[in-house]
Amino acid sequence: MPLGKFITLEGMEGAGKSTNLAYLCSMLDAQGLVYTVTREPGGTPLAEEIRRLLLAPREEKMVPLCELLLVFAARAQHIEAVILPALKRGEWVISDRFTDATFAYQGAGRELGTARVNELEQFVQGELRPDLTLFLDVPLDIGMQRVAKRGELDRFEREQSEFFQRVRAAYLARIEADPERFIHIDASRELSIVQSEIAKAAGELMKNTKQA
Ligand code: TMP
Helix, strand or coil, rough: CCCCEEEEEECCCCCHHHHHHHHHHHHHHHHHEEEEECCCCCCHHHHHHHHHHHHHHCCCCCCHHHHHHHHHHHHHHHHHHHHHHHHHHCHHHHHHHHHHHHHHHHHHHCCCHHHHHHHHHHHCCCCCCCCEEEECCCHHHHHHHHHHHHHCCCCCCCCHHHHHHHHHHHHHHHHHHHCCCCEECCCCCCCHHHHHHHHHHHHHHHHHHHHH
């Protein structure tokens, strides 16, 4: 049984990840592919508990290193319990965020730097990397306006725009360093245009998989 493909969806806050994730799944359905949809932080009951710790606003300041280690603790559980078993069954795995978010939010946003995230990535994931990553980009002000409309803000959404500028710059740097894996999508355009780009990228991966 060949391994399934691993697709991750990343994006700025308020970029429309949920809508586009549903669209991506409908594409896989149309092709009759078997897949697992999951998310980070989270994806297992234990990892979802860690997610709650990470997202809940709290009086005590969570130090950046604690945040980084919690993210990878959740990821270790998620990889072993959900991602690897699904890939080994030959399923595709679609994850709403993965380690690029750690480089962006903890490495750059929290200014922990790339080296530490690289080390943990290697330690926790071994060789596991996404086959394709879609990055949904929107200008900060548009994204934050959308987020504000959703109601109560989580611990990350309460950050200042400088934090999100560092997050976005880190995503862009990762895209530049690995253009083969990433598709950079301007998600401020009409949904139909955004989705046609998603369809093209996923379609190519499906085609390559059939040919391989
Ligand atoms: P969401 O917005 O996709 O639900 O993700 C929850 C938040 O978690 C989002 O603000 C980004 C943040 N996050 C990190 O800070 N580091 C990570 O490694 C991941 C996966 C998410």
